[in-house]
Amino acid sequence: SESNASSDAPVDNAGLEAAEATVAKAAVRPTKITVTTPIDKPIPTGKKITFVSCGVEACAIQGPILAEAAGILGWTVDQVATDGSPEKVQGAIDAAIRNGSDAVILNAADRDAYAKQIADAAAAGVQFVTCCSLATTGDGLLFNTATSEQNAPIGDYLAAEVVSDSGGKADALYVNISAFQILAKVGETFEAGMKEYCPSCTVDSLDIPLTSLGKDAPDRIVSYLRSHPDVNYIALSVSDALGAGLPAALKAAGLADKVTIVGQGGGSQNFADMEAGDIEALVPTDLYAYDYLMIDALARHWAGVPVGEAGPQFWLVKKDTAPDDTSKPFPLVLDTEAQFKALWGKS
Amino acid sequence: MSVKTEDEVVTPAVPRESRRTTTSAASRWATLLAFDKVGAVYVWLAIIVVFSIWVPETFPNLMTAKQILNSNAITGLAALSVTIPLAARVFDLSFALNMTLCGVAVAHFVVDGVPLVLAVLLGVLIGLVVGLINATVVVAMKIDSFIATLATGSLIQALITMVTNDTPISDAKLAGGFATIGQTTVGGITLPVFYFAVVAVGIWYLLEHTATGRRLYAVGFNPDAARLAGVKVARLQFLALVTSGVLAGSAGIVLASILGGGSPTAGTPYLLPGFAAVFLGATQLKNGRFNAGGTLIAVLLLGTGTTGLGLANAPQWSGALFVGIVLIAALMVTGLQRRTTLAARPAALDEPSHGDDATAPSKDVSA
């Protein structure tokens, strides 16, 4: 069948080399932040920002980072706890607008769900900033970072890693959560990358429903692997959600040695699994970059300089290159704070 | 002793000869405000005072009241949708998924270009069909409602995943007429608040002022006796579940409109809060009867806390802590008072003190 083809087919050496080149590039930890233009006008102080927290890990991590970044500029951040349900989030934004906040930050803002709030904010002169949203900027939305397009390298890096690690003999499975639409692009670039680096490799996709997360997702992956015994690489679209319990399930099913896991994102749990040898490579999310970029955008806006597009960078992390302490989120660019301070004239 | 039964409120027919009107009116107020009737209201007032002192700039004003109403209308609609089946002691655990299903279905239709009114009607129809399925499984197949609606909920989940592939349905088309259903504001109050009010009044009327309402309670308290009294028990349980399906479906459509699209997980967050509100509500006003007024009080009580904590920038965990403490406090205040009042009841009959009248809503779990 198709999947057998890869092991017999001759390795496409050109592709393999290209993959190795990509991996080599991706494995280098970035040292420079992605915005470079200093703000040459005074940044007003005393701004009040409301961060609408969403009740999941990322939001919980972001709150303090935002507060720290804003503090540099003499601003304050009110973190409003919500359970992430749109009704509560809407209420929180309404309250922020009423309370005289100068800006609202909301992760993954959905323009349809918050159309009224975005319009109200615009009318009230309150800036609306988001990350990881499918919405395009403008029309009430000042800035969006970690957009679908900006995420494109992730899939490419993962594909390159799979091809180079396998020496061009990979049967890869991309485990997707189609509910997380922002990551659709990653799936596309992964597939494209596999085709580019290794035309003879196979790539298939398994979609996991939201209701399986934290429950029978590992069992679904194990079942897939048992019914597709040739698969030897798994790429996780959301390592945090999909990796929970996966190493244990693979071990119990006797599959741990047969497959290699790579993935996008990666919370501390995934790094612990990498440390234990259960995960080969990760492309983590740089929440520091997101947060500093969002604050930077507000600073530019209020200083009266143009707000450009800016996204995070990506780094293919492996066990030997992983930072020492992965139990807490870390910035990709070690001196992220200092570099932004420099741009803001605060150093 | 001034213990009155709950029907005092409902039956303003004061016997002309036997009681003076003034006494009756006064005691009716006393009844209405008794701790054991509206313990939660006192807890609510306490919370309002606390937040007014804690966040004096932003909390005690009309805007806050509007925010509380606006951000809890859906919870209210969700809770109301299970009030009728619970009155007949039937669980509908599938209501939250039903909300999701109807929401994504209508969003789907609107995106497909189905005229808005038709799309909404189709959505309500789906809710009706879900209700019919629940009713068939529970009433016709005689499967315990708790497990039966868990099962149908699973079927609905499968449908939702099929319809949406777990991806939210969004489209510019949804920002048009569809968005107005849930997002239009009138004097700072969104339409869902009015829907909530209308449904609450409707359910209050049904349960308090119609024969069907009394029969529903009769079925809930003692289905065998109700059957002997000529009540069509199965039919009422059937209708209760169908109504629940329609109400939950409609709430889901409103929710989708608020969200501006069909989210495949929209309803789930309302499952436990919905039940919490309706169970807390049952301890209010009507001594153990699930009722619309009590549900309203419960929703506002819990909603006030959440909003207040948000305005006070309280930490993330404070919301859950608040809900837990307030639920227990409200139930305790109500329960303690109730027991004292019952114990002090005039000796009407020479029998041991058990078999008290309707106390906490008990569930028949028999599978």
Add this chain to the structure above:
Amino acid sequence: MSVKTEDEVVTPAVPRESRRTTTSAASRWATLLAFDKVGAVYVWLAIIVVFSIWVPETFPNLMTAKQILNSNAITGLAALSVTIPLAARVFDLSFALNMTLCGVAVAHFVVDGVPLVLAVLLGVLIGLVVGLINATVVVAMKIDSFIATLATGSLIQALITMVTNDTPISDAKLAGGFATIGQTTVGGITLPVFYFAVVAVGIWYLLEHTATGRRLYAVGFNPDAARLAGVKVARLQFLALVTSGVLAGSAGIVLASILGGGSPTAGTPYLLPGFAAVFLGATQLKNGRFNAGGTLIAVLLLGTGTTGLGLANAPQWSGALFVGIVLIAALMVTGLQRRTTLAARPAALDEPSHGDDATAPSKDVSA
């Protein structure tokens, strides 16, 4: 007719002289395998046949059996943890959050360098404390268990958020001894499967073969009668909730070990499946009594489907569809047979040979 009642096993008051052992053994088997007792087992067998035909290469083998066991042990432990309170007709809706809390707590302790054994003991202790709180609220404060454990669940949620700040607790330290608790395999079967078996046997023994078990059922069926018969109703309900707390907490610790860390949402997905399994289980073997054997059957039935569908690469919505259909099918098979059997029962019972020798089968009372 060879219909027997379920308690033949418990009270083998078979007159030694009046019946031959073979008959008794045969009829006991007939009893055990009756549709109305184990309808779910027949549905299960049907499913196994279907999958064996559908996916002949990968389904019908030992690996699959092991996979099913391994991937459902936690669901099983979760369901068992609420079996005892439900036998006494007390809901523990907080069990899933309790699982989460104990899991993150132990992870926290281990990361902080607390020795493994101590950390686990502390975790179990937390489960115990949660059980004590539930018991206090439900039994001492006399708040209906459904709403009371919703409330305590909210408190637990607050604690979880406080402990974890909603971020998973993970650390290389957790890959050591802590991971072995849930990840060690013996002959392809993970330790949690053994825990599941041990707890199931323990609960089976408690409910079937101890006085406490019998009293728990009495409390569940008729608390007033139980109290007047000298059963310490409040104490048993209290103990049931405490046991539930400890079992749920332990299940949470095992789950955390499988996950390799403390996830702040680890337990939540087990809430509804846990209840579904235990309610389906109650219809098996013991005609409406929550029991360990039935729970086991239910967990395996539902687990087999999920794994089978995975092996068959069925679409992602098929799992939920399957659970819904299978639940209804199992309940229907059991229920239909039960009703037919009950209607037919007096016939079988009237056989003089079946009667207890102490009592004449005729209706003429002789003192």
Add this chain to the structure above:
Amino acid sequence: MRVPQVDLRSGTAPDAAPPPRHGPVLDVQHLSKTFPGTRALDDVSLEIAPGEVHALMGQNGSGKSTLIKLLAGYHSADPGAHAEMDGVPFEVGRSVPDGLRFVHQDLGLILELSAQDNLALHGGFARGRGGRVLWRQQEAETRRVLAAFDVDLDIHRPLAAATPVQRTVVAIAAALQGWDGGGVLVLDEPTAVLPHEEVERLFEVVAEVRRRGTSVLYVSHRMDEIFSLADRVTVLRGGRRVGTYDVGSLDSRSLASRMVGDDIDPDFRATVVEQVDQPVTIEARGIHGKWLRGVDLEARAGEILGIAGLAGAGALELPYVLAGKAGELARGEIRLPTVSPDWYDVQRAADLDIPIVPADRQTEAVVAEFTVGENISLSALRRLGSRGRLSAKDEATLVRSWSRRLGVVSTGPSAPISTLSGGNQQKVILARCLAVSPRVLVLCEPTAGVDIGTRVSIYQIIADLAADGLTVVVASSDEGDLLALCTRILVLRGGVVAEELEAEGLTKNVLIRAIEGAEQ
């Protein structure tokens, strides 16, 4: 609201011939009912004359309730039956003529709802536009319906707070709503747990019903009621009709023997001799409660102590207090001198393990989902097996020996208790209490709803146990129980012991006068 009914006796229906003046108002022939495996009724016929009170008697399980449930359309009848109401045929078990009205054994009331709601559920709601219930009109209707019965009742309070007789009146009023007279009112054991003065109130109600030209079909296990109330009696035995008799032609002994098919002494008195030399086994002092206002008592081994009193006198509260099962209001102390000299506060008296047969069998005693065996062993589980393990063998032995001693008629220990007739369920509860080998036993309404034969056998069992040294405290609203069993009777009035009567030579009239506190 229910449409006013056609007066059946005046035959206003245009095409129906006026019913014969002296023909039966209800005529049922060849009525049978087969449950799978059980023939509950076998070719039974019943004729009820206009305006008569017709008693239906028979042992537990003889088919009385089945007959009534057939008439009520609750069960369907076997083919072959023929029935006429006022000369108009109807299909038994299918249709129910409007002239037939029922008060079922458990009254069919919803205790959580008020009298007004209960009446409306049975009789229909007064409704205005939009289905709105016209509460003012509903209340007027409720008062009108209840006016005929002269009952003092808060019609808005849940019936849980009403007295048993108030509830019975509500049930009768509910049955008779919207109806001007004629027809048949069916009462299934309305007096099973009514104290005698309330029975008299009920009799007045029945007399009132009858004055309105309505016949009554009356089911009761109480002989004396039949003789003071009924005109004729139909006796069932084992699902067959033994015969229909004029009450005047019978005495209680001949009626009893027709029911049981054996010679039974309806005036049976257990021969329990009070032994003053026996040790005191239970002492109570300063008992206060919801109704009790300071009761002291003591009883000796072998003694059967009766407790009597009107409703509200505390007679039914006292047994619960003695058993440590009363509510939070109970105060006082109890001790069992032969076990320990320590006094126990009644709130802790449950630790003394005094078993009690509760007053309400269905709600307080029977665990309906349990088998006969499980119901018997429930209180004695502690002694079955060791170290927590329940020995199935010990349990089987215990269950077998006690069901044999009490003559429990069932298909075996594994039969669900719900398949037993009421009298046998009562024996099971008694067995449960005796199985713990108590020194002191407390009984409430020990023979409620129990047929005469079983009743005598229960008396004999209790007397035998007393002869072996058991102390029994009996509270009963049926003076017959007290007269048949007791050595001594405490009469409570207003929560205190007003009189103490020696049973020797005590007559029913004297006892009743003492209970009512009438001047001698």
